[in-house]
Amino acid sequence: MNIIVLLKQVPDTETQIKIAPDGKSIVTDDIKWIMNPYDEFGVEEALRIKEKFGGEVTVVGLGPKRVTESIRTALAMGADKGILITDDALEGSDSLAVAKAITAAVKDLDYDLIFTGQRGIDDDMGVVGASVAELLGIPNISLGIKVEISEDQKTVTVNRPVEGQTLVIESSLPALITAQKGLNEPRYASLPGIMKAKRKPLEEKSLADLGLDASEFGTEARKVKILELTPPPERAAGKIIEGETPQEKAAELARLLHEEAKVL
Amino acid sequence: MAEGVWVIAEERDGEFRKITYEVVSEGRRLADALGQSVTAVVLGNGMKDKAADLAQYGADKVLVADDARLSPYTTDAYVAVISQLVKNGDPAVLLIGGSVQGKDLAARLSANLGVGMAQDCTGFAAEDGNLVIIRPIYAGKAYAKVTFENSWPQMATSRPNVLSINEPDASRSAEVVDAEFSLDDAALKTKVVDVAKDESGKIDLTEADKIVSGGRGMKGPENYEILEKLADLIGGTVGASRSAVDAGWRPHSDQVGQTGKVVSPNLYIACGISGAIQHLAGMSTSKVIVAINKDPDAPIFQKADYGVVADLFDVVPALTEEIKKYL
Ligand SMILES: Cc1cc2nc3c(=O)[nH]c(=O)nc-3n(C[C@H](O)[C@H](O)[C@H](O)COP(=O)(O)OP(=O)(O)OC[C@H]3O[C@@H](n4cnc5c(N)ncnc54)[C@H](O)[C@@H]3O)c2cc1C
Ligand SMILES: Nc1ncnc2c1ncn2[C@@H]1O[C@H](COP(=O)(O)O)[C@@H](O)[C@H]1O
Numbered sequence: 108m109n110i111i112v113l114l115k116q117v118p119d120t121e122t123q124i125k126i127a128p129d130g131k132s133i134v135t136d137d138i139k140w141i142m143n144p145y146d147e148f149g150v151e152e153a154l155r156i157k158e159k160f161g162g163e164v165t166v167v168g169l170g171p172k173r174v175t176e177s178i179r180t181a182l183a184m185g186a187d188k189g190i191l192i193t194d195d196a197l198e199g200s201d202s203l204a205v206a207k208a209i210t211a212a213v214k215d216l217d218y219d220l221i222f223t224g225q226r227g228i229d230d231d232m233g234v235v236g237a238s239v240a241e242l243l244g245i246p247n248i249s250l251g252i253k254v255e256i257s258e259d260q261k262t263v264t265v266n267r268p269v270e271g272q273t274l275v276i277e278s279s280l281p282a283l284i285t286a287q288k289g290l291n292e293p294r295y296a297s298l299p300g301i302m303k304a305k306r307k308p309l310e311e312k313s314l315a316d317l318g319l320d321a322s323e324f325g326t327e328a329r330k331v332k333i334l335e336l337t338p339p340p341e342r343a344a345g346k347i348i349e350g351e352t353p354q355e356k357a358a359e360l361a362r363l364l365h366e367e368a369k370v371l
Numbered sequence: 372m373a374e375g376v377w378v379i380a381e382e383r384d385g386e387f388r389k390i391t392y393e394v395v396s397e398g399r400r401l402a403d404a405l406g407q408s409v410t411a412v413v414l415g416n417g418m419k420d421k422a423a424d425l426a427q428y429g430a431d432k433v434l435v436a437d438d439a440r441l442s443p444y445t446t447d448a449y450v451a452v453i454s455q456l457v458k459n460g461d462p463a464v465l466l467i468g469g470s471v472q473g474k475d476l477a478a479r480l481s482a483n484l485g486v487g488m489a490q491d492c493t494g495f496a497a498e499d500g501n502l503v504i505i506r507p508i509y510a511g512k513a514y515a516k517v518t519f520e521n522s523w524p525q526m527a528t529s530r531p532n533v534l535s536i537n538e539p540d541a542s543r544s545a546e547v548v549d550a551e552f553s554l555d556d557a558a559l560k561t562k563v564v565d566v567a568k569d570e571s572g573k574i575d576l577t578e579a580d581k582i583v584s585g586g587r588g589m590k591g592p593e594n595y596e597i598l599e600k601l602a603d604l605i606g607g608t609v610g611a612s613r614s615a616v617d618a619g620w621r622p623h624s625d626q627v628g629q630t631g632k633v634v635s636p637n638l639y640i641a642c643g644i645s646g647a648i649q650h651l652a653g654m655s656t657s658k659v660i661v662a663i664n665k666d667p668d669a670p671i672f673q674k675a676d677y678g679v680v681a682d683l684f685d686v687v688p689a690l691t692e693e694i695k696k697y698l
Contacts, residue, residue, distance in 0.1 A: 124509045126513060203486075241482035249446075271569050271572075271573070274566055275564050277562055338513060342655075343676075347672070348679045353685035353686045353689055360677055361696065363677060364638070
């Protein structure tokens, strides 16, 4: 089983998002960057499948040079090699453009499975995975919480939670699966793993290396155009419920929810 | 020239899901603003009799694709059919409900059509003939206003529970049309081999009208019973913070937050939850937020419309009793 894992770097979840003076982007100065948490599930699942069936795990990230660090983390967890798609012209690309560049980088690799996160916790889109699958012409299954490869390694069965039910989906291989929390518990990189990762192959590719035309990428080429970013709407200052005892407070809260907020 | 607002209906077991009425209603509002008509697209098996109902919420026309292979939903079958319909019909706007199914469909369909798409939007407007949408990013830590450029149909999904449903108007009717499409078995690479229903009948957090959530302050899994009682009484669903999930007290599917479910109920009651940035990110679009916490400095109080500083083990059972008076 040769497996590709797509890896996005995102701001740490602790980050307070500040809007840049241009009103269309965020201030990135003090951001600590992490591997998208959902991608960690993808890396872990790929490693488990490799441990069972053999093969190679390739991690592919697209972004500035700093993404190298997250790719190294995945290599330290046990992935075999990394590809960083990096090019100044990619800055500001939308999901479809990102998917096109990733597709160009992986289409000629030998793969049976691709994992991506179910969504990036930055743009909250959850689009790149399905788009890569579409562009490659392979099936995709989103929100995998359980992944089983058949003994003959020809099909995969994925449990996928939807509202109020879990669907069990069978698909031919190769296929792309997006990882959801619950799929597994990602391992930590061990110290020997970190040492080894330094020597694992990590290739860099520019748009030209991929045979792509830079004018189709970046902010100017976006089909989804950002007009403005704003802070979340302010919530009006709330009320602290008065009362001598918990009972009194409960009574007052129930009354307010009924009479004032009208939600009961 | 692309014209018309299309909305995709969602069915399960032969019934339209609530999100269908949300997108048909929003489609109507947008179409009125654009001076265009609304076409609802229904895919399924034996849905034709129900299709006309969508007129009451604002559809002018209902396009029905009826085929046994279109129920239950699979990504490949739906994308194959809708892609053909869109190419033939050339709509200006394509609106899909942002349920699990809708987001899955929209993601792949947008790449198939080669168009831009905005996922999980909370506000829709028409400006100068274009769709302009608002969507939370960074799990609600910022909001983006976006539009589309050189890309038709302009395509978006809507966050469940956010869009208001039009009052059904029984006097409205719609033309119901059989869609023309072809579906090649060889192109269908996935199939649903089993459906495990959640027998509890619990409404999913993303669609719940009321949520009662418990965090580390619940002290243990056995204590969630007091939240279940309150939730049952008000017709709500129980959620949890990540700490409660990581402790193994609640299933992963209960987690609310930046790395869990993003929810928008009418009422969110946070019990024993401190209000970490990742938790707030997932519930800040709730309409009314209540916090019950014994620490007056807990950050959750800064987001709460109503705060109760007290021991939740006293307040929650008392609140349950008090609410009975109003139901
Ligand atoms: C990468 C990453 C992703 C994360 N994603 C999420 C996410 O999606 N969702 C999420 O929720 N968290 C997430 N977190 C975790 C988050 O940072 C917090 O750790 C978590 O939300 C805290 O949960 P809590 O409020 O239940 O616990 P605590 O912060 O421990 O708060 C417990 C609260 O209960 C109160 N309390 C205790 N006893 C009582 C009582 N008897 N009566 C009343 N109040 C009481 C206390 O005063 C305290 O405020 C994430 C963290 C990371 C690093
Ligand atoms: N720039 C990127 N580089 C590598 N993988 C990406 C990138 N953007 C998105 N992905 C993958 O697609 C998933 C969904 O991202 P998104 O569609 O941006 O929400 C992520 O979890 C990644 O696995």
